[in-house]
Amino acid sequence: MTGPFPETMDYIGHNAPSRIEAEIYDLVVHGEIPDEIAGAWYQSVPDPQYPPLLGTDTYLSGDGMVRMLRFENGHVDFKQRYVRTERWQLERAARRALFGAYRNPFTDDPSVRGKRRGAANTTPIFHGGRLLALKEDSRPWEVDPRSLETIGEWDYEGRLRSETVTAHPRLDPRTGELYFFGYEASGLASRDVAYCVADKNGQLVREDWFQVPYCALMHDFIVTQEHAVFPGFPIVADLERIEAGGPHWAWDPTKESFVGIMPRDGRVEQMRWFRARPCSVFHFVNGFTEGSKVHIDMCVSEVPAFEFMRVAGDLHVPQHEVQGNLVRWTFDLSKPGDTPEEHVLGPAGDFPRIADKDMMVDYDITYYARVDVNFGPPIVSGPVGVGFNTITRLEVKTGKMTDLFVGPNCTAQEHVHIPSRKPGHEGYLMYIVDRHDQNQAEVHIVEAAHLENGPIARILVPMRLRCGVHGNWVPQT
Numbered sequence: 001m002t003g004p005f006p007e008t009m010d011y012i013g014h015n016a017p018s019r020i021e022a023e024i025y026d027l028v029v030h031g032e033i034p035d036e037i038a039g040a041w042y043q044s045v046p047d048p049q050y051p052p053l054l055g056t057d058t059y060l061s062g063d064g065m066v067r068m069l070r071f072e073n074g075h076v077d078f079k080q081r082y083v084r085t086e087r088w089q090l091e092r093a094a095r096r097a098l099f100g101a102y103r104n105p106f107t108d109d110p111s112v113r114g115k116r117r118g119a120a121n122t123t124p125i126f127h128g129g130r131l132l133a134l135k136e137d138s139r140p141w142e143v144d145p146r147s148l149e150t151i152g153e154w155d156y157e158g159r160l161r162s163e164t165v166t167a168h169p170r171l172d173p174r175t176g177e178l179y180f181f182g183y184e185a186s187g188l189a190s191r192d193v194a195y196c197v198a199d200k201n202g203q204l205v206r207e208d209w210f211q212v213p214y215c216a217l218m219h220d221f222i223v224t225q226e227h228a229v230f231p232g233f234p235i236v237a238d239l240e241r242i243e244a245g246g247p248h249w250a251w252d253p254t255k256e257s258f259v260g261i262m263p264r265d266g267r268v269e270q271m272r273w274f275r276a277r278p279c280s281v282f283h284f285v286n287g288f289t290e291g292s293k294v295h296i297d298m299c300v301s302e303v304p305a306f307e308f309m310r311v312a313g314d315l316h317v318p319q320h321e322v323q324g325n326l327v328r329w330t331f332d333l334s335k336p337g338d339t340p341e342e343h344v345l346g347p348a349g350d351f352p353r354i355a356d357k358d359m360m361v362d363y364d365i366t367y368y369a370r371v372d373v374n375f376g377p378p379i380v381s382g383p384v385g386v387g388f389n390t391i392t393r394l395e396v397k398t399g400k401m402t403d404l405f406v407g408p409n410c411t412a413q414e415h416v417h418i419p420s421r422k423p424g425h426e427g428y429l430m431y432i433v434d435r436h437d438q439n440q441a442e443v444h445i446v447e448a449a450h451l452e453n454g455p456i457a458r459i460l461v462p463m464r465l466r467c468g469v470h471g472n473w474v475p476q477t
């Protein structure tokens with residue numbers, strides 16, 4: 001038998017594990033789905049098979065599901081399946097958890113020593129004809145884009161040397177190239193970072209290694225048309241602590257943040273290092289090069305949004321007191337000095353998305369998620385324990401904001417932007433709304449330029465959908 005899951009934030013309420021692999025044809029639709037919305041929306045969802053080995057764990061350890069909503073001829077079909085990682089298969093066979101604490105193999109059951117720990121639970125990306133489920137502590141797992149059956153771990157036909165691949169690769173919409181990196185590339189708490197490029201056909205054409213000042217959590221990075229930018233923030237790994245069975249990450253504000261900038265097609269030896277105040281960033285909105293200046297826009301929180309990283313650094317701040325902003329750092333490469341200029345662009349939030357056409361260039365519009373307590377009290381949902389209730393369209397040049405409240409007793413999972421083929425049309429946003437009063441979900445589609453009008457279509461999903469992390473839209477080809 002399987003015992004109960006712990007009564008902690010990561011496993012209660014909407015965060016209760018679902019463990020349901022499901023397939024539903026022809027979801028019920030209210031309203032009209034525009035004809036031009038044709039393709040598949042993939043999301044990664046951490047959803048633990050078994051209660052944690054050590055009594056409790058973080059949401060981020062959950063076994064990865066890939067969730068697919070496929071839009072064809074006005075019909076919407078739903079499917080979600082576990083990625084059959086090595087970790088998942090071993091635990092399935094044992095009918096219990098075998099892997100211990102988040103990113104700490106020294107806490108594992110001896111029977112799985114040396115086995116692959118990756119849970120493939122953070123981002124699904126479609127590139128070079130392959131659907132890859134990514135998690136930053138391990139290599140990608142390939143999944144069939146229609147059946148969602150697991151094909152196997154993907155190491156670029158044996159060419160990838162890095163042990164890890166970020167869950168935030170950057171796709172250049174002009175060239176089709178996928179830029180990515182792996183940190184802790186040579187193993188636990190290492191300072192080695194691999195900078196990689198796969199061409200439009202999915203072939204690995206570049207992998208160059210460099211060292212960062214210290215082993216920091218590097219969740220995301222920035223690529224502009226001219227530069228690659230590698231920021232790190234003082235959430236720090238320490239091998240001694242990990243070997244002693246302690247947490248992988250601990251917040252350490254005695255260290256500064258660092259940012260490495262290099263010509264994106266240049267040599268890693270050309271990296272110029274900058275330093276900045278200690279803060280926490282998980283997601284970048286966009287970045288671009290303007291003459292000698294490199295701008296990076298990001299969701300800053302003053303301390304980590306994840307409680308377990310704060311507590312490991314002996315910082316005890318309630319979730320609702322974590323402050324932040326949407327911020328731009330500007331680096332002038334023509335000048336000496338090693339610190340950026342900082343400008344606030346908007347209020348705190350996360351899950352920033354922009355139109356693909358705006359990636360890596362000067363842009364004006366982002367859509368991001370926020371918690372607005374004016375609309376209602378916080379609701380437990382998702383990895384940090386508070387679900388977003390507002391989606392905001394922000395014009396970064398003017399600061400003009402439009403808010404969309406997703407509904408009473410509701411939270412929204414990460415939205416995706418879908419481009420339109422109509423001239424001058426800003427496209428659509430699509431997102432899952434968790435109906436906490438009904439234990440069901442809806443998929444809402446809104447016109448990106450007119451959030452104030454609310455959804456033009458609502459698609460009903462007759463089950464609770466555990467909160468995913470990231471997703472991507474793949475147009476029908």
Ligand SMILES: [Fe+2]
Pocket residue numbers: 167168219282283470
């Ligand atoms: Fe992320």
